[in-house]
Amino acid sequence: MSLRVVQWATGGVGVAAIKGVLEHPDLELVGCWVHSPAKVGRDVGELIGGPPLGVTATNSLDDIVALDADAVIYAPLLPNPDEVAALLRSGKNVITPVGWLYPSERSAAEIKQAALDGNATLHGTGMAPGGFSDKFPLLFSAFSTGVTFVRAEEFSDLRTYDAPDVLRHVMGFGEVPDKALSGPMQKMLDGGFIQAVKMVVDQMGFAADPRVRATQEVAVATAPIDSPLGVIEPGQVAGRRFHWEALVDDEPVVRVTVNWLMGEENLDPAWTLGPEGQRYEMEVRGNPDITVTVKGFHSEVGDTGPERGIVGTAAHCVNSVPAVCAAEPGILTMLDLPLISGKAAPHLAQEMR
């Protein structure tokens, strides 16, 4: 029996998640919520550029709540806790890349109650945060003892991230520096990345200050830069660096950093990605010291097809669905779930041979 899955929102992550559900042997797509009025009433197959699937898109929360489904992959622009609570209360497990990675008991008390009321589970996941900022540094730390420092760092050229709303409203590109530095972005990002830092701190048992230090820097364009937002003009924000650090005696013991650049040619300060280019880097200092560099989750300018990191983010959500559906109700983090893996392609799967 397949698990019945609803996709919530059909941006980059949503479209990739639908394709992932269709490729997963244990999952079936039964519903889809869309934001744009132009997508309402259309067959979801058409929305993802494929043949009809017999699933019609709706923009009604009530329709989705009323649906017989096991799980919702929730990937809108910004999370709405009331929506998530309604989905949970209706008995649907929710898997999402937009929050609840490692929430504090206090901040998530209401939504946890909704999950318990609906006998459902909420699980936050993703890539960064939700993978390379937390889960994978923790996995690699298992190969070291006496750990003194953990670092997770992303180096990305965001000219391939075709999500103008996320770039502008979540990441703060294309604004004047003052607005970017004082706007709500830091708080929005803090939500995810501070939880990533705290997960590592708690799991590894660092006696860190409970307040995670968050700092940010901006670089501005020195010449017009073509970007998914349109042209970023000289003086507008075209590079962002955020650091989130857990401290013991004012010294960082866990640090998550993102380096988000709109190319390397026209920035002031003249930030670069370094000779190794786009990558995720993880470092564990202990016995022994470990550095791991992961490439392959970044598209390059000129590549066709969806951004690889977005497909990876969606895959992590999709592959988590069976474990989340099998888990006890409440809010469960990746520390609570068993190992999540990908699945064999249909033509190589056991039951097909």
Ligand SMILES: NC(=O)c1ccc[n+]([C@@H]2O[C@H](COP(=O)([O-])OP(=O)(O)OC[C@H]3O[C@@H](n4cnc5c(N)ncnc54)[C@H](OP(=O)(O)O)[C@@H]3O)[C@@H](O)[C@H]2O)c1
């Ligand atoms: N944790 C991670 O590693 C990770 C990685 C990537 C992305 N994310 C997060 O995942 C989310 C989706 O990213 P994406 O790349 O798919 O972005 P995207 O391509 O811009 O898609 C955003 C989606 O949100 C919908 N939307 C726009 N305005 C909305 C509103 N006011 N209310 C509800 N929905 C709205 C859009 O609808 P239409 O399509 O109808 O316009 C679209 O389906 C973002 O929050 C992003 O930060 C997390």
